[in-house]
Amino acid sequence: MTNFAYVYVFSLGFCRDWWRSSKEEKEEVLGSLKAIEDKNSKRLISLKRYASLSYHSHLVYWASSEDTTKLEEFRTSVLNSVKGYAEESNLFLSIFKPSPYTSSNEIPFSILKLQPLRYFVAYPMKKSVEWYLLPFEEREKIMKEHISTAINHPKNKGIRSFTTYSFGIGDYEFVVIYEIPDLESWTEVVEKLREVQARKWITKEEPILVGELRDLDFLIG
Numbered sequence: 001m002t003n004f005a006y007v008y009v010f011s012l013g014f015c016r017d018w019w020r021s022s023k024e025e026k027e028e029v030l031g032s033l034k035a036i037e038d039k040n041s042k043r044l045i046s047l048k049r050y051a052s053l054s055y056h057s058h059l060v061y062w063a064s065s066e067d068t069t070k071l072e073e074f075r076t077s078v079l080n081s082v083k084g085y086a087e088e089s090n091l092f093l094s095i096f097k098p099s100p101y102t103s104s105n106e107i108p109f110s111i112l113k114l115q116p117l118r119y120f121v122a123y124p125m126k127k128s129v130e131w132y133l134l135p136f137e138e139r140e141k142i143m144k145e146h147i148s149t150a151i152n153h154p155k156n157k158g159i160r161s162f163t164t165y166s167f168g169i170g171d172y173e174f175v176v177i178y179e180i181p182d183l184e185s186w187t188e189v190v191e192k193l194r195e196v197q198a199r200k201w202i203t204k205e206e207p208i209l210v211g212e213l214r215d216l217d218f219l220i221g
Helices: 016-020 023-041 068-081 129-133 136-152 183-193 197-201
Strands: 005-014 046-052 059-065 086-096 119-127 160-165 174-180 202-204 209-212
Touching: 005 068, 005 174, 023 046, 023 068, 046 119, 059 068, 059 119, 068 086, 086 174, 119 183, 136 183, 136 197, 174 183, 197 202
Parallel strands: none
Antiparallel strands: 005 059, 005 086, 046 059, 046 209, 086 160, 119 174, 119 202, 119 209, 160 174
């Protein structure tokens, strides 16, 4: 088994024709979509789907695999199943692998397979050139402060954090992913992290995708 996984985060926005379509048509499309999810959940390392709480989208998918072909096959199957009623609004490709700032050299794939928490947040991130010109030891010290602040915050109760990498494969350098039990506590942790030194070198943190676990029935209305 490899010590990395390819990761897709993508969102779909349903068009006006969808909201005008009949209940029967919606049920048929969503039934096909659910069948595709069930099939691919057996082929991928992990597959999680959320109702989007963000602008321009209604669904968010988070999928991981050791093979990019499987991710792309899932993506195209989803697009085919919605019969033109929805289009992609965001797509992020990244690699989940060990962090250079931790001692572990292996990725515990079991963490990807955990039951999803209620909320999901993901966004692309980029740092300035000056960050990469700092000595590694200095970057390591700065990142350890960031990690410690997040882990030890009193409102951090069960937040799962995944830093994934996109150097050379995206218009960003990282895709940062979180599974969150409570959005209010999450915002307090994030606000505190604005005070750490690592903030000085961050140049991009958008768009932010936010999702909530819900059955597909919410799309029927």
